[in-house]
Amino acid sequence: MRRYNVRTNIDARLAKNLNIKFNLAAQFIRRKSPFVDTYTIWNTIMHERPNAYPIFTPSGNLGGTANNLNNIVGLMSRSGYREVNDRNIQGMMLADYRMDFLTKGLSFNLAVGYNGYNTYGFSQKQEFAVYGVDESLNEIKYGEDKPLAEGTDLNNDMDYTASIWAGFKYARRFARHNVQAMAIWSYDSQHIPVYSPYRNLNMGLNAGYDYDNRYFISGTINYSGSDDYQRGDRFGLFWAVSAAWNLKNEAWLKESKAVSRLLIRGSYGLTGNNEKPEDASRYAYQTKFYNPYNYSFGKSYGSVKCTDESYVGNPLYTWEKARQFNIGFDLEFVKRYYVSFDYFRDYRYDILTASSGSIPEIIGYTPSYANLGEVKSQGLEAVVGTTQQLGKLMLNLDLSTSFFRNEVIENEEVPGLYPNQQGIGKPGYGMWGLRSEGFFYDEADIASHDPQAFGNYSPGDIKYTDINDDGVVDTRDVYRLGGASMPEIFSALNLKLAYRGFDLGVQITGMFNRMVYIPDEFSSALHSGGKVAENVWGRWAYYVDPLSGNLVDTRLTAQYPKLSTKKSANNNQNSTQNIRNGNFIRLKNIEFGYTFPRRWTKFMTLRLYANADNLCLLYDAAKVGDPENPGACIWGYGKTRIFSFGLTANF
Amino acid sequence: MKRGAYIFITCCLSLLIGSCESLLDKKFDDNIDDQMLLSNREMMIGLLNEAYVYLPRNDGSYNCVDGAMLDCATDDAVESTPTSAIHNMTNGAWGPYNVVDDKWAYFYAGIRKVQTFLHYIALTDVVENNEIPGSDMSRLKDRLIGEAYFLQALYYFELTRRYGDVPLVESLLEPDIAALDIPRTPYDEIVQRIVTWCENAASILPVQYSDVNVGRATKGAALMLKARTLLYAASELHNPNHDQQKWIDAEKATREFLEFNKTNGEPYKLYASFADQFLVPYNSEVIFATQYLNRKDVEQMNVPNGYTGGLGHTNPSQNLVDAFEIKIDGVYVPYDKKRDEAKMYSSDRDPRLAATVLYNGANFKDRPVETFVGGRDGLNLTPNHTKTGYYLRKFLDPSINMSEDQSLRRVAWVIFRYAEALLNYAEARNEMLPAPDEQVYEALSAVRERSMGAAGRLTADLNWSKEEMRARIRNERRVEFAFEEHRFWDVRRWNEAETQFTLPIEGIRITMSGDSGAVMERFVVDANRKFTSPMYYYPIHYQSALKAPTTGQTVSWR
Structure with a gap:
């Protein structure tokens, strides 16, 4: 592999209140590999019997038999090669405009980003002969040695993502009160060849308040939309609230030598997910047709154009949702022993699930994904550790553990199965x-x-x-x-x-x-x-x-x-x-x-x-x-x- | 300055929030949606073309049940591969947990294609409907709708002969479980619908098509389907109360087809050579068939194992061989095991025997078939060789070269052929009348004479009773339509499967000994054929029944 990285970071102050950052990075990567892919090489090594044939015959040729033409050394070094070239670019511009003249602590931020990926490659195949050896050490040739064939193009691809982020930020401290807020608008668009770009739009508001570094509360609301859903149903409202209590700063704990840190925190919110399985259809709310040539009529047997539903639309298609709750604490004793603990629960619903398990066949097609799945899960994370200084010896030991379990509530499986066959009520996957x-x-x-x-x-x-x-x-x-x-x-x-x-x-x-x-x-x-x-x-x-x-x-x-x-x-x-x-x-x-x-x-x-x-x-x-x-x-x-x-x- | 900034901020916000939705609109449509469909004439016709894809046996080869022909689940044949799933249909393992030939989803998919076409064609005028006298494109929209009704009728016929009472779907369904869990409509009601659809189709469809459209549904096909449906509906299995009106209706429909054929210039008639009709695409006997594709899989699956590339899956039984008649004193009579054993393969046998079954010594390709013990195609020579001493001859084209990839021929699955019209009529009329009349003898004779010549003729002075004629007609169906997926359904509709399909399957063992030549010995290949009363119909997969509890399992399997 040969890789060149180029990077430019510029920070500039354009005016009294305006700071600009400009970052540009580019990578030029060339990879050469054997024509045969990794999977085939490992698979051949794993499956060829050790006594099937010698790797090299006594005269130095590649060994093999009539049934074993894939000599491993031949696959790796004489099957030809592939060359893949990537040209990637990432650019970002950030502008930060202080608007203290309006009200102290207010600023306007704008970020514009561009990520481009471009890959192209080609390959040249080569063939090699293998030689079997008989009892009298005569060599029998199988296959042919051929020089590198003409190049063939590999999968060429290009896509780029453009994104804009604009918003107002406010951060101000009034005596013991500390206020922060943010209002943002963001839009990103991923362009791929031929198809309509993937786009997301988000408008959000975020506010936080803390008093005396002891009581913290913050909230977020987001109004987000994706191009994948039907017009009129594209946007969803998502929110979260979190709070924390820094007990260490309380008067009765401030001077404590025993407790050097104690913080309790928790959050609750509703989030959405617009990712979907790879084989799920785009714009799944629409019925789509295609024209295979599936049948033929006529004395001269000509194929005729047919029209078939390639995908039957699901107008109720929407994003998956999750309600999440989490609570935890951090505790540290005498600055040397610490414990951190987090517990979470979440309930996911409207999960895209294959519904063919529950839909009767008289519908005449195999339905694909519908937002019918439900899963609940809970888990915890804990870290326990200590830092010790014993004379000149410094010791740091910690153990972290996480536990996670989920339970399927609804998965659209065939109803009425035996209890051992059911997936409902048991953990998923x-x-x-x-x-x-x-x-x-x-x-x-x-x-x-x-x-x-x-x-x-x-x-x-x-x-x-x-x-x-x-x-x-x-x-x-x-x-x-x-x-x-x-x-x-x-x-x-x-x-x-x-x-x-x-x-x-x-x-x-x-x-x-x-x-x-x-x-x-x-x-x-x-x-x-x-x-x-x-x-x-x-x-x-x-x-x-x-x-x-x-x-x-x-x-x-x-x-x-x-x-x-x-x-x-x-x-x-x-x-x-x-x-x-x-x-x-x-x-x-x-x-x-x-x-x-x-x-x-x-x-x-x-x-x-x-x-x-x-x-x-x-x-x-x-x-x-x-x-x-x-x-x-x-x-x-x-x-x-x-x-x-x-x-x-x-x- | 401050105010200006406030205004700027407010403008920004309102602009952004206002224009948001359109930023997410699809930039360009790379999919064909229903709007595009409704304005495109070719695509609308394409919707109907797609509905033909679900014709029975269009989805695979003649050997459609895990490498075996459906007739290997009758007393006519045995499948040579022991692990083929078709054995489950005969060894008692068949049931909701071991559904051998699952066609439940398949035919409902076909019905959906028809409903999709009917749904969209009603919403548009892009397909023309003008009169063009003498052309098969006349009143195209109506003609396409007629084809759709025929296909829907055929799919329901296939569903109902397999599953009996079935849910009736007459629209495009949505994935709403409550609306999909519907009760089964009784068999007789479905039959009424089929008859109505066939009559509608027959009133619009042309008698024949121009060369470029051959293969589409015709008026004759619609009338044949109506006749066959009513014949099945009148048969004992579906008519346990012996309602004689059903036989009257069946006779009327079968006669209607024959009269239509005569008054329209005989578009259909018996093909001169019984054997060759399976090698000539679109011959005069074919009323309706699936598309003719270039294939050689019929030969590959069924040519005897001793020939290059032959897999010899279908092994006809001695039971079938015994059903073919023998000519004695210039007249064809039923074969008698005791009297005629020495002439089992003689030229006095019904010529259809040699055209249907390959027996020891029959000529095929470049040499005689050797099913004797130890011969190249010998009985049980390997686990894949014949179990019965016979191989299939029908449908095979000896000129196909198995080792050459490009050696292919045009083959389709024939759904209706003219000989069936005659035998349907003979059967219906015989059941309707107290005793067979001249017409019954004539119809039966026509089929026989095509293969047997004048020696096969039967006349009314034979004076058979209704029962005797019934037995002769049934046997004629067996030998004429062997391996065309008739016997599997016929024995069921005659309600005789519990006796017929449990008979031991016999084969023939031929040993060549130097002095005495060929010694032939009958033996039992399979004494354990099982048939219980639920098996008159197909079970649906137990999970399909769980998904729709109101629809539930096929009635006979409950």
Whole structure:
């Protein structure tokens, strides 16, 4: 990659009361990469069997077979290349006009911004031959070596966003009273080729008052509109109120040595969201038609133009809303121990939800999104920490934790399902699957268990629970296995030590109450890629080894179903076998440094440091791949462990 | 100065607030909305063209149920792939939790396309409606509306023969659950609507189209649909009280079609060659069909496995083979297992046997078919080879080269053909009269003589009873329309499925031994065909029934 950044920042005073800031930044970026994309490279590395072919033949050619033409070295260095060029520009002008002559503390602000993105690229493909090697070390060629082909254009794109922000600001202190207010008008427009630009318009009023730095109150009202909604229904009124009480400044606490900080705060408000799912239609209130050539008439079989509804309008389409409440406090003892706590609740409604689950089919089309979803959620965040000075040793330790849980109130699913199938009343974004009870021990075990409707099965295959108790195990026994891939609890522990110029920093992070989906590459041996992972040693087996004559019997200890050359539909269902607890604790960062004494370095400070990022996992419940991203190294880059060393000099 | 500033501020504010809404108006319309639609003649016609897309079997191949032909769920055939979902229709697994051929949403989508057209055409005059004598573009707007009524009638016919009582949708619906959860309209009422729509369509639609419009709904198609609908409505399953008036209505409608055909210069007549009619697009026998597309999938799916590229999915049963008649002393009579076994494949058999089924030794492409044990197309040679000892011959074009991508031919799914008009008439008239008269014998004979020649003729001096004639007509339907998706519905409407579709399916095992040549042995392929009374109709998916509790599940499945 080659990247040039240009930046200009100008601050000027044009008149006695008028200050102007002008910022301009531009980036010129050129990226070259192999023709084959990242996903294909990692996927090939993951799926090619290690013994399929040598990377290089004895004579130095790329190795391969009739079925394996994707030699990895060839993919990376001989498949051609792509070049993408970006030209981006961001400009902003800010004007601040003091209007103290009208009333002290009043000013008028104007900001105009422009962000432009332009990308264009091209690629040139190349082909390479691979060579197989037979028993007599003769090489057989597959494919052809071809030079770089003619260039083809890649996806070229351009868009720019223009925005204006204008408003009056007022800030004034009268003895113990402090007043602030702001009235703003803003408009932004994002232009994309061909389509109507995305535009938002906002008018807002903001006012705050505090008395003696002890009692704070502020409020905001916004009247916002988006071009995506029907004329007449475009604007919504949103507001929030917040208050805080700085108890430390109260007379009875001011002199306290024990309590060095105590603040209580809270807020409540109504907000709106006009973001929508990627596949949702723009201007969704209108019915749209298109003209496919879907049918043909005539003795010479000519296609005729048809007209079909590409999208059926939803005139009630509007923004999503949320009512949010939050309360919290900050507390610090003897300037050394501190606690921060926040609790929030919110109720989201009018969420854009796919309504095909609840709309009967006689309507004749599949309805898309409607504002019918409702979710409530609550959570808390807490930080506890301490800063200590013990002689020459400085210590800072803090632990922060956040917990978040939501509950789906309405999601337009099919009504009347079994309780285990329902999403309502449970947290959103769950992982769903069957419950695995282990593996069938023998035929008697199969006979005494409810029949399973996924396909043929025999001893050694996965045994599932009949959750809805209807006498058969089928897709209606799928239930919410637990946490979504998003964790409910996120924690971080930070430790900093400093002693005589030496410093040590450690950061440990953890995620809890989450589940991960084990990719097929690990859970489905001999299929989805043909490779076998380590965990397959724990497979169910009961046979006499023909070579040694020994009995192999893992029936009671098996962790993995019986192996088969045919993909088993029975074992290939999502269940607790391949969706597991994904809790983990990671040693995220550790840094050790030394600052040279000032008397040695005189006019500068010099610090030497060593840093390890993403060092290791301290606890991993899933034990398969990277718990944070189980698709790592299968579908793309995995997390890297980074060691860095450096010297920092400050003048 | 101060006042000036105040005025400036007030002006700013009012200007901004006033002009706000228009800043958010759409800059330009990149979508076709209904205003644009109503002023564009081509697009209005396009709305009707789109309604043709939902014709039955326009959405896929002949092998439409998970790789199998629908007739593999009858006693006529077995699907060779064991994992195909069609087996669920015959092994008892069929039900709301295992809906094999879900057409509920499909036909309502077709009805919506028709309703969309009817809704918008009423709002505009952009499609002309002037008289042009002798042209099929005469009174175009009315003609298009006629086509729409025909399509709607056909879609409701398809819905009602699958699901019985169905909700009646006669307008463009909105996503309002309360308005969508409507009770089912009884079968007889739907039939009345279908008849009315067909009569409206028949009064407007032309008899024939110019070459460029061939394939659109015609007057004949509308009358055929009316006749078939009334025939189904009079049949025992839908007419449990044996209301004889229904047979009178059916006979009248079937006769109406034949008379219309005669008085309009015979646009439809039996095609000379039974076998070739499936290879010639728009031949004289086709009354209405889906669009003719360039395909080879019919061959790919059904040519015997021993031929390159053949997948041999459809295996006709010995039960079907036994239904074809045999010529004895110059007259065709029903086949007798004990008397005629040695002549099972002889040239004395009804020629339609050789045209429908590939049996051992039949010539196909460059060699005889080898269904004997161990032959290239042999019985159970691999899990995908024939289970019965037979393969499908009907519809296949031997000249299709399976290895050449460009070797394709024009194929459509024929919905109505002339032979059905004759057999519908024969059946309705026979049921209406106390005993068959000359007309019944003539109609039946016409179909037979096309394939069998004069030896197939039947005359009134045979003096059959109504029951005997009924049995002969039913058998004729079976052999004439094998694999054309008639038997699946016919046996149901005759209320005979519990006996017919539970019969064991037989096949033929042929062993070649050097001295004695071919030894043929009947055996049972499938003794476990299940048919219970709910299966006379299709179930809807259990979730569809949960979404609309008032509409609920198909009545027979409750």
